[in-house]
Structure formats: structure tokens, C-alpha cells
Amino acid sequence: MNQAARAIEQLNWAPTSWQQRVALQQPQYEDAAELNQAISELSGLPPLVTSWEVLALKQALAEAQQGKRFLLQGGDCAESFADCTSPIISNRLKVLLQMSLVLVHGLKQPVLRVGRFAGQYAKPRSADSETRDGVTLPSFRGDVVNGPEFTAEARRPDPQRLIRAHAHSALTMNFVRALIDGGFADLHHPEYWDLAWVEHSPLAAEYRRMVAGIGDSLRFMETLAGPIAGFTRVDFFTSHEALLLHYEQALTRQVPRHHGWFNLSTHFPWIGMRTAALDGAHAEYFRGIRNPIAVKVGPSVTPEQLLPLIDALNPEDEPGRLTLIHRMGHEQIAAKLPPLLDAVRREGRRVLWVADPMHGNTESTSNGYKTRRFDNIRSELDQAFDIHAAAGTRLGGVHLELTGEDVTECMGGARDLSEADLQRAYKSMVDPRLNYEQSLELAMLIVRKSGRLS
Numbered sequence: 001m002n003q004a005a006r007a008i009e010q011l012n013w014a015p016t017s018w019q020q021r022v023a024l025q026q027p028q029y030e031d032a033a034e035l036n037q038a039i040s041e042l043s044g045l046p047p048l049v050t051s052w053e054v055l056a057l058k059q060a061l062a063e064a065q066q067g068k069r070f071l072l073q074g075g076d077c078a079e080s081f082a083d084c085t086s087p088i089i090s091n092r093l094k095v096l097l098q099m100s101l102v103l104v105h106g107l108k109q110p111v112l113r114v115g116r117f118a119g120q121y122a123k124p125r126s127a128d129s130e131t132r133d134g135v136t137l138p139s140f141r142g143d144v145v146n147g148p149e150f151t152a153e154a155r156r157p158d159p160q161r162l163i164r165a166h167a168h169s170a171l172t173m174n175f176v177r178a179l180i181d182g183g184f185a186d187l188h189h190p191e192y193w194d195l196a197w198v199e200h201s202p203l204a205a206e207y208r209r210m211v212a213g214i215g216d217s218l219r220f221m222e223t224l225a226g227p228i229a230g231f232t233r234v235d236f237f238t239s240h241e242a243l244l245l246h247y248e249q250a251l252t253r254q255v256p257r258h259h260g261w262f263n264l265s266t267h268f269p270w271i272g273m274r275t276a277a278l279d280g281a282h283a284e285y286f287r288g289i290r291n292p293i294a295v296k297v298g299p300s301v302t303p304e305q306l307l308p309l310i311d312a313l314n315p316e317d318e319p320g321r322l323t324l325i326h327r328m329g330h331e332q333i334a335a336k337l338p339p340l341l342d343a344v345r346r347e348g349r350r351v352l353w354v355a356d357p358m359h360g361n362t363e364s365t366s367n368g369y370k371t372r373r374f375d376n377i378r379s380e381l382d383q384a385f386d387i388h389a390a391a392g393t394r395l396g397g398v399h400l401e402l403t404g405e406d407v408t409e410c411m412g413g414a415r416d417l418s419e420a421d422l423q424r425a426y427k428s429m430v431d432p433r434l435n436y437e438q439s440l441e442l443a444m445l446i447v448r449k450s451g452r453l454s
Helices: 003-009 032-043 051-065 086-107 160-181 204-225 245-250 281-288 303-313 333-346 374-391 419-424 436-453
Strands: 070-075 111-115 129-132 135-138 236-241 268-271 293-297 322-326 352-355 362-364 370-373 395-401
Touching (some): 032 245, 051 070, 051 111, 051 352, 051 395, 086 111, 086 436, 160 245, 293 303, 303 322, 322 333, 374 395, 395 436
Parallel strands (some): 236 268
8 A cells, every 4th residue: 555545544534524623605404304315315326427537637637737738627607407408518618628729739738628517506605695675595505505596495405406416417427428429529620619609709710720720730640640549539527616515425435446535526626715724624525535626725825824734635745636726816916926836835845826817806897797807817817927937836727717608797808898798698697707709818818928938
């Protein structure tokens, strides 16, 4: 047994040990027996991913830590059961494939594709309840917990939604796997990825020129070497914020021929900023699973808080184990990120640094919409590359909330969406997402920025 295996055995950990800690952001279920019955049923259902997929992702993330890959992680802020449809899933996949094609072409290195879906049904909330017109009800915490409608029946936390979340995640995973295995991601046919609503996008011409250049190169190589099988499919992984610990516990399993425990609800779970306390239930749960894991790091985090958390979550300094996703906001990143980079580098901790330029740049408009300005998102990402370069560290990926639908939720971008445009197609239940054009524009920014820094 290797050192990592021995360390796992010495953890004094079980999938339920988090219940001995303070668990934040958990719904208050009215009936404990109903909850236990749902957990028992969920524990008997098949897993959504496999242990060998999880370990393959960990190896790929280790390569990203070494600068050999770039991580593209993106998807919905919060999935809904109603959006578990083939057009919405395939459009989301199309955006990520197009972005990864831009990145591969520009960065000249493999891109690790991780979808923020097939389980992103829970969202943290700033308050446990919401009051409208003198009526107070539980906050909407995502479809895995309750419904968005402002009624007592809809807002009641329902344990049966845990089972429905598993079913919708399985349907999403099945469809994505079928698309990938069936050749949907074949580089010979990037026309499969076209989104009809962006035919006249200002970015369409530049993207098509890039696709044509890649096609010419591919045909040239295959003229010399024959068909290259690796270009017919891609590896694709899933991720979600592991917020509801009862759900994650039920899908945490031991498997034959592998030591320890795997969270088999997703390949790549992460801890959000609100639940990342060192002595909290989420850190306790995460320290015992063998998955690669990530932690969101905000502007309030200090080196004195971050280093002990790194040691608790990755005591053996395993390659590919820990990703830190910084989300500072464009106004604070210059002051708040460098001390963290310096501390982690000085202590020799092995992590993958990833930028989330979305969550620190959320604001509300005068007409009541929650939005993000594309210029602020772009500014934070632009600064992140410069700050890492100055610190002697490497920005190894991005984490984005995006969709393939024709939404108007973030202002600015290629079509210069204004505050007045938001009401035209604002569909998000929780946070504003980048649409296709804005996502592609960010991918092109990453390429240009990396080229200037290399």
C-alpha cells in the first residue's frame, strides 16, 4: 500500500463524519424519516460516474498543474429540471467545444474540458428565507431542494427532489456520453457545433477562419499519416458544487480494486466560498474522498486561512488533487490575489490556479436585474494573467457560468448589450450567464493574453 493509501486509512473518516460538524447552507427538512428514506433509496441507485474516470481526470489535472494542459470549466449557474432537454444540453456542449477549439488552436496545448452540469442543481443563498408582501417563505435553493415559485408548497424542501436530481443528472450524462462517443466532438465535423441563432454574430467570421485553418492542418496531417483516431472524440468530465451533503454522502462509494472512497455523483466536486471553513462540514467531507477537488477562494480569504485548508484537503500534496478557483472581482484582484499566490508558492504547495472572473463582478441594475458587465469580467481575467506572471505562478484554467442559449443576462460583449437589453431574454433562475458570443470572446481574449505573456 502506498503512502497516499495509508494516509486515507488514517483519516478516521467516513462518508457520514461531516454530520459531526457545523453544516452551512443545508435545507431544513420537516420530516427526518422522509429524508432518511430518500437517502437510503439514493444510496442504492447506480453511480453517475466511475472511479477510473475520476482518476483519469486527476491525472489530467496534474498535467495542468505542470503547465501541459489548460482547464476550461463551464456551464450553468444552476441547472433546472425543466432544462434537461436535448437542445439545451447539446447547445451547452457546443459552446464548450467551440471555446476549447479556440483555446487549443491558440494555446497550442491540450484543453481539459469540464462541464458545470449533470448535478449543478443546488445553489447557496445569502439568507434562509425570503419575504414578499409580508409573506416569509424558505429561499429557493435550487431544484434539488425546492421550487422557485413563491408558494408554501413549492418552497417546502422536499427530499424526493434528491432522487429527481439523480435521475436528471443521469439523463444529462447519458446524452452527453452518447454525443461524445457518437462523433459529435469529431474535429473533422465542427459544423456539428454550430448554433443557428449566432449565424450573424460579429465573431462568427473570425471563428470560421480558425476552423478552416484547423481543417486544412488536419487534412494535411492525415494525407501524410492516414486517419488520426484521436481527433474523432474528446474526453469530457463533469463538475458541480457539492453543496447538499446528504446527496453527496449517498453517492460516495467504495469500489473494487481501489482503496478509499469516491464521490461518484461527479468527477470534480468543489467547495463554494460560503462553505469553505476549515472546521466546517464541507471541508470534513471533502478531505476523505479521492476525487480531485476544488475550492472557491474569495477576497476575504487570507494566507493564514488558506494554507491550513490546503494542508487539510491535500495532506500528501498529491498531484492533481487540489484546484484553487479565485474569484476576487475586478476591483479587488490586484490587492487580494498576490499575497495568496506568494504564500502558496513560498510553502511549496502543489495546486492548480484557476480564475473565476464571474462571481466577484455581480451587480443589480436600476430595473431590478442581477447582471455582470462583460468589461469587468474581461478586466478581472486580464489582470489575473498579469498577476500570475508577476508572481512566477501560472494561471492554468478558467471557471465560467455560460449557456448556449440566446440570453441577455450579462451586459456588454460583441453586441454591446445594454441594461435595456436584459429584459429581452433573461432566463437564469439565479445568476447571470455569458451567452455564446461573450463566451467565445473570452476564449479569444485568453489566447491573445497568453500569446503576449509567453
